[in-house]
Amino acid sequence: ILNVEQSPQSLHVQEGDSTNFTCSFPSSNFYALHWYRWETAKSPEALFVMTLNGDEKKKGRISATLNTKEGYSYLYIKGSQPEDSATYLCAFMTGDYKLSFGAGTTVTVRA
Amino acid sequence: EAGVTQFPSHSVIEKGQTVTLRCDPISGHDNLYWYRRVMGKEIKFLLHFVKESKQDESGMPNNRFLAERTGGTYSTLKVQPAELEDSGVYFCASQWYSTDTQYFGPGTRLTVL
Numbered sequence: 001i002l003n004v005e006q007s008p009q010s011l012h013v014q015e016g017d018s019t020n021f022t023c024s025f026p027s028s029n030f031y032a033l034h035w036y037r038w039e040t041a042k043s044p045e046a047l048f049v050m051t052l053n054g055d056e057k058k059k060g061r062i063s064a065t066l067n068t069k070e071g072y073s074y075l076y077i078k079g080s081q082p083e084d085s086a087t088y089l090c091a092f093m094t095g096d097y098k099l100s101f102g103a104g105t106t107v108t109v110r111a
Numbered sequence: 112e113a114g115v116t117q118f119p120s121h122s123v124i125e126k127g128q129t130v131t132l133r134c135d136p137i138s139g140h141d142n143l144y145w146y147r148r149v150m151g152k153e154i155k156f157l158l159h160f161v162k163e164s165k166q167d168e169s170g171m172p173n174n175r176f177l178a179e180r181t182g183g184t185y186s187t188l189k190v191q192p193a194e195l196e197d198s199g200v201y202f203c204a205s206q207w208y209s210t211d212t213q214y215f216g217p218g219t220r221l222t223v224l
Contacts, residue, residue, distance in 0.1 A: 036215070043217045044215040046213070046215075097167075099213060102153060
């Protein structure tokens with residue numbers, strides 16, 4: 001069983017503020033880390049696939065960093081907007097290609 | 112390009128009945144995965160197909176669950192007989208090659224009464 005931890009479990013952000021949250025994963029047998037954005041009753045939307053230590057990826061106002069040696073990834077949202085409200089899931093992949101998910105960080109952006 | 116589709120979106124059945132869930136992956140994706148999220152918990156892996164072959168079914172809870180992928184296209188997941196603890200959201204994901212993004216469908220919400 002692979003322990004993938006996400007913190008905090010939830011957070012509230014004022015519109016226009018920036019925020020970040022963490023995904024912790026085992027530092028051994030690392031293959032890739034995936035980030036998804038999920039709104040209930042919709043398909044989880046793929047944000048990033050990160051494979052190399054030190055990777056930084058960006059998509060619009062959302063960016064992510066990866067540290068495979070210490071086993072963590074940060075996801076940043078710059079200038080939060082109401083449409084950023086969602087649950088952000090990280091998933092750790094080992095060489096067998098299946099994803100082990102964290103419980104998610106639910107972000108609520110207040111106008 | 113059409114995404115991953117799943118049918119039905121919701122299913123409510125009684126304990127002991129049979130339910131079949133369907134997943135249509137993105138065209139050309141050889142890899143197909145099933146995952147499940149039970150109430151308030153993490154999404155968990157069930158199994159992985161490569162074309163029509165089961166690559167890994169280590170996450171299947173028990174022999175009441177049967178997955179097939181005839182012809183390497185769509186996949187079905189049958190639960191027979193359903194138990195209360197099978198309630199949850201069943202996701203399907205498809206992938207072109209093993210290190211690529213896994214694209215998820217919207218899920219089937221199964222409620223067993």
